[in-house]
Amino acid sequence: MTKENMNAVSVKELQDTQKYTYQQLLEGNRIFVENELKQDPDYFKKLAAGQNPNVLWIGCSDSRVPANQVTNTKPGDIFVHRNIANVCVHSDMNMLSVLDYAVNVLKIKHVIVAGHYGCGGVAAAMTNQQFGLIDNWLRHIKDVYRLHSHELDLITDDKRRSNRLVELNVIEQVFNLCKTTIVQNAWRERDDLEVHGWVIDISTGKVKDMHVSCSNADNLGKVFALNKVDKVKETQE
Numbered sequence: 001m002t003k004e005n006m007n008a009v010s011v012k013e014l015q016d017t018q019k020y021t022y023q024q025l026l027e028g029n030r031i032f033v034e035n036e037l038k039q040d041p042d043y044f045k046k047l048a049a050g051q052n053p054n055v056l057w058i059g060c061s062d063s064r065v066p067a068n069q070v071t072n073t074k075p076g077d078i079f080v081h082r083n084i085a086n087v088c089v090h091s092d093m094n095m096l097s098v099l100d101y102a103v104n105v106l107k108i109k110h111v112i113v114a115g116h117y118g119c120g121g122v123a124a125a126m127t128n129q130q131f132g133l134i135d136n137w138l139r140h141i142k143d144v145y146r147l148h149s150h151e152l153d154l155i156t157d158d159k160r161r162s163n164r165l166v167e168l169n170v171i172e173q174v175f176n177l178c179k180t181t182i183v184q185n186a187w188r189e190r191d192d193l194e195v196h197g198w199v200i201d202i203s204t205g206k207v208k209d210m211h212v213s214c215s216n217a218d219n220l221g222k223v224f225a226l227n228k229v230d231k232v233k234e235t236q237e
């Protein structure tokens with residue numbers, strides 16, 4: 001049996017064993033509630049009272065990288081936005097609404113962009129194949145490739161090149177968040193908001209901190225740093 005065939009068999013086995021039925025999900029909820037109440041009879045009363053998370057997680061939709069499990073946290077601890085390949089686009093009203101609410105209402109202190117090695121969205125963006133509607137979304141990742149093609153084109157191994165693009169994509173999305181008026185205005189008002197970039201290695205469960213944390217607009221580059229709104233008015237007067 002070739003290595004490819006062995007991989008194909010294991011994927012088939014995964015498909016057979018990991019699918020929960022609809023009824024199993026409802027039963028799973030019953031067990032979840034029962035277990036939580038066993039540990040703390042007031043658990044859901046406390047949860048229902050409100051949320052006060054300290055972190056916004058912008059991660060990939062991939063089923064293997066759930067924010068709470070990866071960070072050993074509980075419901076109520078992390079405000080979450082996920083999309084294919086954890087992309088932060090300045091015209092995405094969904095992402096911007098989540099970011100605005102998290103930063104300005106919940107006053108979270110950390111935004112984490114969390115990508116992961118083996119990301120299907122990133123791998124797809126590296127090909128020339130058409131996948132349908134998603135091609136429009138993946139084009140944002142192709143733009144990241146174009147920005148870093150001088151480095152990526154030198155990596156001959158497809159998996160290594162794909163994983164490096166995962167890292168570069170996280171770094172670019174951190175940068176994209178820092179460019180937003182939401183983050184820049186928050187930095188003017190408080191000095192406790194940080195934007196971070198992580199890559200999760202699904203094969204070990206471990207997080208790699210990309211060490212690109214930003215807490216001010218100092219390194220954004222001249223064209224992306226924005227003036228205060230009243231300063232714009234002053235210039236117009």
Ligand SMILES: [Zn+2]
Pocket residue numbers: 060061062084085086116118119120121122
């Ligand atoms: Zn992914």
